[in-house]
Amino acid sequence: MSKELKNTFYGNAQPLMIAVDCIIFGFDKEGLKLLLFKRKIDPFKDKWSLIGSFVDQEENISETGHRILKEYTGLTNVFLEELGCYGKQDRDPAARVISIAHFALIRLNEQQLKLVESYEAHWFGIDEIPDLILDHNKMIAAALEKLRLKARYQPIGFELLPKKFTIPQLKKFYDAIYQKKHDRRNFRKKILDMDILKKLTEKDKTTSRKGAFLYQFDKRKYNKLVKKGFNFTF
Amino acid sequence: MSKELKNTFYGNAQPLMIAVDCIIFGFDKEGLKLLLFKRKIDPFKDKWSLIGSFVDQEENISETGHRILKEYTGLTNVFLEELGCYGKQDRDPAARVISIAHFALIRLNEQQLKLVESYEAHWFGIDEIPDLILDHNKMIAAALEKLRLKARYQPIGFELLPKKFTIPQLKKFYDAIYQKKHDRRNFRKKILDMDILKKLTEKDKTTSRKGAFLYQFDKRKYNKLVKKGFNFTF
DNA sequence: CCAAAAGTGTTATCGCTACACCCATGA
DNA sequence: TCATGGGTGTAGCGATAACACTTTTGG
Incomplete structure (x- = not known):
């Protein structure tokens, strides 16, 4: 179907910005960890934050997640699962942005730990998560909750x-x-x-x-x- | 923050259309049921479908869900929970629409059953769901799965x-x-x-x-x- | 008086919990 | 040889599953 025809059907709908934010879990001898980044853009530049990206027109939602993971960890074929939609009207003071939070489980090794430094990123122990921008702390709490729930009926240790x-x-x-x-x-x-x-x-x-x-x-x-x-x- | 200022931050993002679709469960003597509607707009006009609506600029996602429920069942304070995001690039041939599926649990009574007829809607037994448009059958399967999971650790009978x-x-x-x-x-x-x-x-x-x-x-x-x-x- | 659904108790099995001692090894 | 973490078995308890007969009452 052509783009022109497409646009005729839902003419009255207001498009919104939609993003994917990734809660990236890792695990090593020290315990369960979370990958956080220093935000590169305003508002909240240089604050700690989850890593995310807007969803492109031509991209499936899960592809956005995998694109982010590839870019920041170099990994493909990562365990990635939808956590939920964070869509409060005023969650981001800069614009109406709806975020589909995803959580990822990755295997930590030395290479990983190094790679990440180039992005001003840091692996935080699960008990030392700092204050993050927007609703990111809430997302993390929900991700942990879901991880716990999931661990009851799936051996997710596999991934981590x-x-x-x-x-x-x-x-x-x-x-x-x-x-x-x-x-x-x-x-x-x-x-x-x-x-x-x-x-x-x-x-x-x-x-x-x-x-x-x-x-x-x-x-x-x-x-x-x-x-x-x-x-x-x- | 003013609208003008807001728009300066994320200038490169492409906005997308975002909708909420509702999987509405009911329960009566005959068993578990699902409320479906004859679609009123093209494409797929007159096919069976979940009921949904686009998310407004000024509206929280969950408010969209409650707005839909109010309009089509007359009910407020309904149990409504996010199911997940359906965002495949090609899921709707008419446009790129991302749907946040929600499921609702409502108490069925005679009044309910009648009210609904005015919208060319029908309560289907859970084993007689017809073929629906787009990925709506998938959403329903996922909703049932989640309902089962949920029933393990929450007495959801409450709501139904x-x-x-x-x-x-x-x-x-x-x-x-x-x-x-x-x-x-x-x-x-x-x-x-x-x-x-x-x-x-x-x-x-x-x-x-x-x-x-x-x-x-x-x-x-x-x-x-x-x-x-x-x-x-x- | 009978059909049809509601209500009730016991037993065997299984899985969970709690708990204490020996093993292998490098320093 | 000893300190450290790894490996093993068992007994008691509580939850689950299997199972059949009695009760009530409208027609």
Whole structure:
């Protein structure tokens, strides 16, 4: 259908600006982290902020999210999910902008940590998030809430942990999400009973003398489990 | 801040049309239902569709939803929640329109059922939804999924059932949501054990000779339970 | 008096929680 | 040899699921 014809149908509608803001979670030995940026434009120039971009005419919403992630982290194929729409009329004093917040989960490594500095960005621990512009703190609170909820019925550790990880590492992740120390034995049993982990012969010796066995998710078994339906209740 | 000043900040952004579409659930003796409308404008005039509206410049997103509900059902203070953003570039052949889908839960009564006819609308049983325009069938599938999820940790029966209802009615609601017949005894026990229902002395005799006792939600006790956190696992 | 829905209790099983000791290793 | 984190098993409790008979009353 031609652009000219298109425009005839909804002639009375008022177009609005629409943006995507990304809540980018990462995880490493120190715990759960969040990537924040020094804002480059007015208003609120140089304040801490989530990273975002306006949605282009020719772009699907999720493409906007992936474009942002590619640009600022260099990563493609990132786990990215819609969080919700932030559309209060007065949320941005500079203009009526509707933001579709998305959250992303990425694996942290040294390369990542360095790359990010070129953008005046910083990985903040989840308990040390500063005051952000607009409603960005609210978005983050909602993202954490959703992460918790999601973790109940989907092993999202997949996305945040390295490909090979130890059970104590996995436990640390859930401890961080739920802000609660889980029992080592019960945690291990429950996870292993799910039968979605493959034990490797290698050990990770970076955190103890004895070393902890590395595991991998077994995608096939995991998918079967998801279909069947299950719920974590950590 | 003046309009003129506002417009200077984000000059390069391309505004888009943004709409709210409402998935309106109702529940009565026959089961879970969905309100659909014959579309009044081209393209797809006279096809079945969700009801929606463009978001006005001066309006919060949720206000758009409530405005729609008020106009087409006469109801205010309706349970309305964001479902998600449907923003594929080509979802509407007539123009680039981004839709923020919302779902609403309303109590059905005879008055409701009549009111709606004036808009060429119809309450469809949840198993007899016709083919709808655009991505509306997808939205409905997602809404049902979310309704199920939500029902696990919130007694949403509140919103859909009449103020006074019987246990068999409540069971019917959960049967409908989960498309599964629950065991009468277990269901009753579980619900009553939650201690959020107040038994009345009246009976509803419309569905049986013996009649079933009517109950009401006890808001106070319910709120306490929500705070403490719980999960239904029907 | 009978059809049709409402109401009630028990038992077996499963999953969760709590809890304490041994193991492997590098320094 | 010892300090540190990794690894293991069990018993008790509470929640869930399976299951069948009695009650009420309008027609």
